[in-house]
Amino acid sequence: MKSIRRQLTFTILLGFGLLLFFSSAAVYFFTRIALLNEFDAGLRARAANIMSLAEQGQDGIHVELPDFSLPGGNNDLTAQFYEVWQTNGTVCARSESLNDGDLPRRFSSLSKPVVWNLELPGGGSGRAIGLKFLPQAEDEDGKHIIPLEAVLVVAADRRPLDRTLETLAIVLLATGLLTVVITVPVVGFSLRRGHAPLELLARQAAAITADSLQLRFPVDSMPEELQPIAKRLNDLLSRLESSFERERRFSADLAHELRTPLAELRAHAEVELEWTESSESEKHRETLDITLQMEAMVTRLLELARSENGKIFPQREAVQLMPLIAGVWSPLAAKAKNKHLDVHFEIPPDASIQTDRTLFRSILVNLFSNAVEYSAENGQVKIGWQSDVEELTISNTVNDLNTDDLPHLFERLWRKDKSRTNNEHCGLGLALSREFAALLGLNLTAGFSSRKTLTLAVKKRQGADGRGIVSAPIGQ
Amino acid sequence: MRVLLVEDSLRLQKSIGKALRMSGYAVDVSGDGENGLWLAGSNDYDAVILDIMLPKFDGLTLLRRLRQKGRLIPILLLTAKDTIEDRVGGLQMGADDYLVKPFALKELLARVQVLCRRQYGHKTNYVVVADLEIDQTAHKATRGGQPLDLTAREYMLLEYLALRRSHIVTRTEIERHIYNESADLMSNAVDSAICTLRKKLELPDRPPLIHTKRGLGYTLKEPA
Numbered sequence: 130m131k132s133i134r135r136q137l138t139f140t141i142l143l144g145f146g147l148l149l150f151f152s153s154a155a156v157y158f159f160t161r162i163a164l165l166n167e168f169d170a171g172l173r174a175r176a177a178n179i180m181s182l183a184e185q186g187q188d189g190i191h192v193e194l195p196d197f198s199l200p201g202g203n204n205d206l207t208a209q210f211y212e213v214w215q216t217n218g219t220v221c222a223r224s225e226s227l228n229d230g231d232l233p234r235r236f237s238s239l240s241k242p243v244v245w246n247l248e249l250p251g252g253g254s255g256r257a258i259g260l261k262f263l264p265q266a267e268d269e270d271g272k273h274i275i276p277l278e279a280v281l282v283v284a285a286d287r288r289p290l291d292r293t294l295e296t297l298a299i300v301l302l303a304t305g306l307l308t309v310v311i312t313v314p315v316v317g318f319s320l321r322r323g324h325a326p327l328e329l330l331a332r333q334a335a336a337i338t339a340d341s342l343q344l345r346f347p348v349d350s351m352p353e354e355l356q357p358i359a360k361r362l363n364d365l366l367s368r369l370e371s372s373f374e375r376e377r378r379f380s381a382d383l384a385h386e387l388r389t390p391l392a393e394l395r396a397h398a399e400v401e402l403e404w405t406e407s408s409e410s411e412k413h414r415e416t417l418d419i420t421l422q423m424e425a426m427v428t429r430l431l432e433l434a435r436s437e438n439g440k441i442f443p444q445r446e447a448v449q450l451m452p453l454i455a456g457v458w459s460p461l462a463a464k465a466k467n468k469h470l471d472v473h474f475e476i477p478p479d480a481s482i483q484t485d486r487t488l489f490r491s492i493l494v495n496l497f498s499n500a501v502e503y504s505a506e507n508g509q510v511k512i513g514w515q516s517d518v519e520e521l522t523i524s525n526t527v528n529d530l531n532t533d534d535l536p537h538l539f540e541r542l543w544r545k546d547k548s549r550t551n552n553e554h555c556g557l558g559l560a561l562s563r564e565f566a567a568l569l570g571l572n573l574t575a576g577f578s579s580r581k582t583l584t585l586a587v588k589k590r591q592g593a594d595g596r597g598i599v600s601a602p603i604g605q
Numbered sequence: 606m607r608v609l610l611v612e613d614s615l616r617l618q619k620s621i622g623k624a625l626r627m628s629g630y631a632v633d634v635s636g637d638g639e640n641g642l643w644l645a646g647s648n649d650y651d652a653v654i655l656d657i658m659l660p661k662f663d664g665l666t667l668l669r670r671l672r673q674k675g676r677l678i679p680i681l682l683l684t685a686k687d688t689i690e691d692r693v694g695g696l697q698m699g700a701d702d703y704l705v706k707p708f709a710l711k712e713l714l715a716r717v718q719v720l721c722r723r724q725y726g727h728k729t730n731y732v733v734v735a736d737l738e739i740d741q742t743a744h745k746a747t748r749g750g751q752p753l754d755l756t757a758r759e760y761m762l763l764e765y766l767a768l769r770r771s772h773i774v775t776r777t778e779i780e781r782h783i784y785n786e787s788a789d790l791m792s793n794a795v796d797s798a799i800c801t802l803r804k805k806l807e808l809p810d811r812p813p814l815i816h817t818k819r820g821l822g823y824t825l826k827e828p829a
Contacts, residue, residue: 388685388687388705388706388707389614389685391706391707392614392617392706392707393614394707395707395710396616396620396624396710397616397619397620400620400624400710403624403627403710404623404624420707435688440688
């Protein structure tokens with residue numbers, strides 16, 4: 130799942146890391162260039178020194194080094210390497226450090242000497258400069274000397290330079306790593322702190338359900354960037370709350386308002402049925418049946434409205450399952466027999482539940498009644514309790530339901546039969562059962578255990594407060 | 606038995622009134638709280654059926670004022686308000702019973718009967734005085750095993766006297782409990798009714814059950 134904080138952390142750390150890497154590389158690179166330039170300048174200076182000491186005599190080119198032991202002598206030269214050749218390859222001079230060895234004879238013009246790295250005689254890396262020059266002619270006895278070009282290669286040990294560069298690289302690397310190590314938690318902390326209001330907003334928004342629409346976001350304590358969002362959400366919540374409240378009030382008010390006319394109709398029908406001539410009694414019986422049906426619907430609508438408004442408070446107690454199920458099934462047994470239903474109960478005799486007896490009974494009444502009503506003739510009904518998973522299942526064979534109908538089963542007033550011919554059921558029983566199940570911390574679900582067998586399952590909800598169904602031997 | 610019905614729905618007044626009358630009750634009907642309070646305060650009813658939502662002032666106010674006056678008539682609240690809070694509130698205010706609309710007529714009649722019975726300290730629907738037996742559920746009476754052919758008014762009179770057996774019942778009390786507000790009573794209506802009832806209770810070799818206490822009233826009691 131995408132996370133703004135994770136994404137920002139990653140981007141910032143990546144950007145910072147790249148910036149750090151490139152800046153460190155630039156520092157190293159430019160320092161290296163500067164140090165090499167300085168080193169090369171030193172080589173050039175030494176070369177110039179030697180060139181100034183080179184003289185051409187009648188017998189060739191000589192380099193007379195000063196007595197380095199004297200004060201003011203250039204001791205530095207002793208630690209260096211140089212070699213001077215005539216252009217024909219004759220060695221004119223070389224440093225003692227070469228021990229009669231030779232330096233590579235690479236050179237270029239005086240103005241653009243060639244500089245390169247090399248392996249020093251005796252080991253170690255060095256750097257050398259090679260150039261061609263005209264030594265100073267000794268004008269002894271006034272004789273004219275034909276100038277001869279000489280080749281000079283001066284080399285120096287570059288290991289101190291390399292060590293300096295290595296140290297610089299290590300310092301840069303260590304600094305970079307330390308910076309990254311410090312930056313990761315700092316960035317994480319900053320983003321977490323910066324996102325705290327956003328996360329709080331998200332948590333509060335996630336906690337809002339149809340039952341908590343009265344909640345509002347604390348606009349004043351939010352950062353200004355989030356205030357417009359919180360204000361809009363608060364407006365939306367207000368409208369939703371009003372709308373929900375209106376809907377609930379409407380259901381409850383409607384159901385309540387219907388009670389008096391229903392009472393009038395029922396009382397009228399019952400009085401006429403009891404104290405009028407028998408020829409009229411059939412009509413009054415029908416009136417009474419219609420009234421009772423409407424009364425059942427109104428009662429269920431009211432129960433639904435009350436359940437949604439949090440006005441039903443479960444009173445939990447230990448309830449033995451088998452007697453309860455038998456009691457609920459008893460009035461349905463005759464109808465099941467008439468439909469030739471094959472009925473099986475798989476309830477352990479010692480199973481019990483910790484629940485609200487009235488609400489749980491109401492759930493069972495709805496589920497059992499549906500199972501009998503909607504089972505096909507000669508079908509099967511199975512009611513079972515699984516102690517290990519604490520689940521009550523009611524399965525029955527059906528003819529006209531399929532998996533496409535499952536999402537609609539718990540909708541209010543939904544009926545498979547679009548003509549809505551069956552007046553015995555109004556389509557509120559399962560919706561009400563699910564509401565009651567939720568109140569008891571139970572989940573009521575529907576599924577097909579086979580192509581023609583619908584199974585409704587009542588099971589303790591994951592993460593419920595544990596006060597739903599429990600199985601325990603009676604007497605413990 | 607005489608019952609007051611305080612209900613603003615004309616249809617319910619008609620239906621419940623008819624059911625009560627057909628069940629042998631004398632019924633007075635009121636459509637608002639003010640009139641209902643006046644009737645309840647000025648007549649001796651055996652029970653009051655009281656709606657809560659009423660014009661002028663509601664049924665709970667009527668109930669409170671009646672109890673404040675010390676009137677202990679059994680009252681059944683009949684209302685569309687069905688929450689636990691409503692029921693508990695009504696009962697705590699002094700109602701004796703509570704029935705939610707819509708209701709089964711038989712249940713209403715049974716509850717009214719229980720309230721009336723409770724007035725006279727009876728716990729069953731059978732009243733027995735010597736060889737006289739009264740079935741309050743079936744509204745039938747027998748003496749010595751022989752069924753008595755009584756009109757509704759005669760049955761009411763016998764039932765009232767039997768419920769107050771061994772007590773002297775005045776003519777006024779009989780008028781108040783047997784006849785409703787609209788009954789056009791002649792001065793000797795009670796005496797005439799008692800006379801008729803005596804004749805119907807007469808059996809050869811059996812002592813009379815109804816006795817006249819001159820200047821006081823009547824009493825129904827077992828022979829000494």
